[in-house]
Amino acid sequence: MTRVRRWLPGLLLVSPSIILIAIFVYGLLGWNFKLAMTDKHDEIAEIPGNFVGLENFTGIWSEERWGLSVRHAIVFTVVFVGGALVLGWFLAFLMEKGIRAEAGFRAVYLFPMAVSFIATGVVWRWLMNSATGEQAVGLNRLFHYLGLDFLQWQWFRDPDWGMAAMAIPAIWQMSGYIMALFLAGFRGVPEELREAARVDGCGEWGVYRHVVLPMLRPVTLSALIILGHISLKVFDLVVAVSGKQIITDVPATFMWTAVYDSHDPAKGATIASYIVLSVAVFVVPYLIWDARKGKRS
Amino acid sequence: MAAVAVSVAGLLTLSACGGGDSQGSGGGQAAKRKVEVFSWWTGPGEADGLKAMREIFAKQNPNFEFFDAAVAGGSGDQARALLASKLQANQPPDTFQGHAGAELQGYIETGKLEPLNFLYDELKLKEVFPQQLIDQISVQGQVYSVPVNIHRSNMLWYNPSVLKEAGIDGPPKTIDEFITDLEKVKKTGKIPLSIGSQWTLVHLLESVLLGSLGTDAYNALWTANADWSSPEMTKALENFKTILSYTGSPQDDWQPAAKQVADGEAAFNIMGDWAYGYFHNPPEGGLGKESHKDFDWAPSPGTDGTFMWLSDSFTLPKGAPNRDGAIAWLKVAAGKEGQDAFNPLKGSIPARKDADKSLYKDYLAWDLEQWANDKLAGSIQHGVVANDQWRQAITDAVGLFQQDKDVAKFQQALVAAAKNSGQ
Incomplete structure (x- = not known):
């Protein structure tokens, strides 16, 4: 009886969220995977769809649009994650050197976080207008004024590297947050360790190379996972910048057109499954690593 | 009738307009039954046109109350996404807007729409709409929508x-x-x-x-x-x-x-x-x-x-909660008075051949002339063919x-x- 009294109130307290998450996250995830394995390619008709196994999952690779959207997602992810990590680290590095009015700068760099991807996208759509020469507006216009006409390019409409341009607003938005993470990481390195390294004849660069950077590894990993999962499921930014165009197609926008324009729920569910799986590839190893670490300590 | 691009406002409205269409006002006043009219006419011009038709509807049908279930978003992307889920759940609005032609085909094949031949016969619509238009919107001899306006694509x-x-x-x-x-x-x-x-x-x-x-x-x-x-x-x-x-x-x-x-x-x-x-x-x-x-x-x-051509039209979903009200609306939408009130404001021409020509000026006058004499072809992008x-x-x-x-x-x-x- 006393044992029950110990765990029951706690369980009751968390049970609403357990139930809600079980239904609305894992229940619907399961429902989505089930739908993806049927041939329900018609949204309106009241057919449940027959089980077809992994046919949809393999079939989609023969679609040119799918290959393109996967390629776009990879380019976007590499540029966005890499860019935000490097820029965030660099900003934190500068901050850490103890500049004046640090709090002010920190706030300025963090502000973009408060803006939604939609709002960011609307502004950057204008900044990244693809017109060049006399008709140029936005950044191309700025390059024109500065006499840097050779820098004008098609931005997100560039057939090969358009998605790299699409990553710029995302980097702008998230690098401040990454800076905050790194700054906390820098501050977590005890001054004594740096002192010790200096006493042992380490230069300032060496202190960073051998002492600070290794200690930032957990922070870097967290940042990588946070950015990675945002990047793989990016939708709002792409839609706000370019709408539903093949030139900036990513799996999430493909899913949207599959469900709402082609009225093909099974295909939409297949794409959704791939998005979940790709995010899981990022997150699950982290969770395992985290759990192991927890056990050790 | 405008852009296909997903507008930000549209996305927001989509989530905000989920409920809010419940029947019956309670209140105890004399039973004025609601007619839910689902459209995507919210932009300048088109919203004014809808209002003009709504006034005619109110005058002709004192016992029905017009309920505007418009969903913002050019070209109706958002509206159609919401509509599909409503029809799938068998909770149709009383009548909804759709591009006349093949865009409605999914709904027709799955039996979500009532054929409107009875209305065409009653109002003698086959005499006032161009024959080719009727042919191009018929599915196996049945017509499922009433075209309100005509736009020209080419x-x-x-x-x-x-x-x-x-x-x-x-x-x-x-x-x-x-x-x-x-x-x-x-x-x-x-x-x-x-x-x-x-x-x-x-x-x-x-x-x-x-x-x-x-x-x-x-x-x-x-x-x-x-x-x-x-x-x-x-x-x-x-x-x-x-x-x-x-x-x-x-x-x-x-x-x-x-x-x-x-x-x-x-x-x-x-x-x-x-x-x-x-x-x-x-x-x-x-x-x-x-x-x-x-x-x-x-x-x-x-x-x-x-x-x-492309055309906005209204339909009669099977199981419409207020079928009589929906038919009353379709009569306004098909009628000369309704079309002549709507179209000059929307900037399109009536599908009827007997429109009052003096209301259509400049481009629209030219357009009306072409409509009366040209051969017809249907648009791809705008849901006809x-x-x-x-x-x-x-x-x-x-x-x-x-x-x-x-x-x-x-x-x-x-x-x-x-x-x-x-x-």
């Missing part, structure tokens, strides 16, 4: 002074002339043909197909024995490729592309006749330009004598073609799209 908009500067006498009559003229404009350094986002290219494609293939061959593309792999089609797609090589950098949507023509930056633009309102209306909603002077129009090259799956497959093919410019692959994709459409 329109060439041009800037007369830019043409003059390039030494072009008048708008091009054929596709070949068009290509010659585009080359002439290119030499002056202006943009020969302005374009917007991806959907405007599908819009351009339908005009080029119609102009290259001719009306009969174009209309045959949507029948059972269509041949998308013919050499004529290859030639038409080659034309499309050539024309694309003269386009300016893509604008965000159709309005900025049309504006380039009005501003004298570009010579030509091919867009539906909603562009007229944008060119002509006073600066709050348009550019305030003068027709025949600042901008001018012609049928898109090679399509004179053919009216590529191809169902949603097919249209999306064509859109994807155009988007991929825009990048690789590979005509053979493009044609293969179109052949596959026709085969897999299930239409």
Whole structure:
């Protein structure tokens, strides 16, 4: 009886969220995977769809649009994650050197976080207008004024590297947050360790190379996972910048057109499954690593 | 009738408009039954037109109350997404807006709509709508919607002074002339043909197909024995490729592309006749330009004598909670009074042939004249000839073609799209 009294109130307290998450996250995830394995390619008709196994999952690779959207997602992810990590680290590095009015700068760099991807996208759509020469507006216009006409390019409409341009607003938005993470990481390195390294004849660069950077590894990993999962499921930014165009197609926008324009729920569910799986590839190893670490300590 | 691009406001409204359509006001007042009319007319002009029809409806039906279930978002993307889920759950509105033609096909095949032949007979609508229109919206002899207005898709908009500067006498009559003229404009350094986002290219494609293939061959593309792999089609797609090589950098949507023509930056633009309102209306909603002077129009090259139409229409879903009210609304939407109240405000023409001509001025007068005399062809982009799956497959093919410019692959994709459409 006393044992029950110990765990029951706690369980009751968390049970609403357990139930809600079980239904609305894992229940619907399961429902989505089930739908993806049927041939329900018609949204309106009241057919449940027959089980077809992994046919949809393999079939989609023969679609040119799918290959393109996967390629776009990879380019976007590499540029966005890499860019935000490097820029965030660099900003934190500068901050850490103890500049004046640090709090002010920190706030300025963090502000973009408060803006939604939609709002960011609307502004950057204008900044990244693809017109060049006399008709140029936005950044191309700025390059024109500065006499840097050779820098004008098609931005997100560039057939090969358009998605790299699409990553710029995302980097702008998230690098401040990454800076905050790194700054906390820098501050977590005890001054004594740096002192010790200096006493042992380490230069300032060496202190960073051998002492600070290794200690930032957990922070870097967290940042990588946070950015990675945002990047793989990016939708709002792409839609706000370019709408539903093949030139900036990513799996999430493909899913949207599959469900709402082609009225093909099974295909939409297949794409959704791939998005979940790709995010899981990022997150699950982290969770395992985290759990192991927890056990050790 | 405007952009296909997903608008931010639309996304927000979609989530906000989920509920809020419950029947019955309670309140205890004399039973005034609600009629839920689902549309995407929320923009300037179209919302005014809807209001005008609503006033007529209120006058004729004192015992019904009009309930406006409009969902914002140009071209009805958001509205249709919400509608599909409502119909799937068998909770239809009393009547909903849809593009007349193949766009409704999914609903018709799955038995979500009632045939309206009884209404057509009662109101003698077959006598007042053009026969070809009735043919093109009939499915196995049944009509499922009442067209309220007609827009024209195959329109060439041009800037007369830019043409003059390039030494072009008048708008091009054929596709070949068009290509010659585009080359002439290119030499002056202006943009020969302005374009917007991806959907405007599908819009351009339908005009080029119609102009290259001719009306009969174009209309045959949507029948059972269509041949998308013919050499004529290859030639038409080659034309499309050539024309694309003269386009300016893509604008965000159709309005900025049309504006380039009005501003004298570009010579030509091919867009539906909603562009007229944008060119002509006073600066709050348009550019305030003068027709025949600042901008001018012609049928898109090679399509004179053919009216590529699209139409907004209303339907009667099976299981409508207030069927009588819905029929009362359809009568207003089909009637002369309703159409003549709606269309001058929306900037379109009535589907009826007996409209009051004095209400339609300038472009609309020309348009009405063409509607009465031209052969008809249906639009791809705007839901007349191809169902949603097919249209999306064509859109994807155009988007991929825009990048690789590979005509053979493009044609293969179109052949596959026709085969897999299930239409």
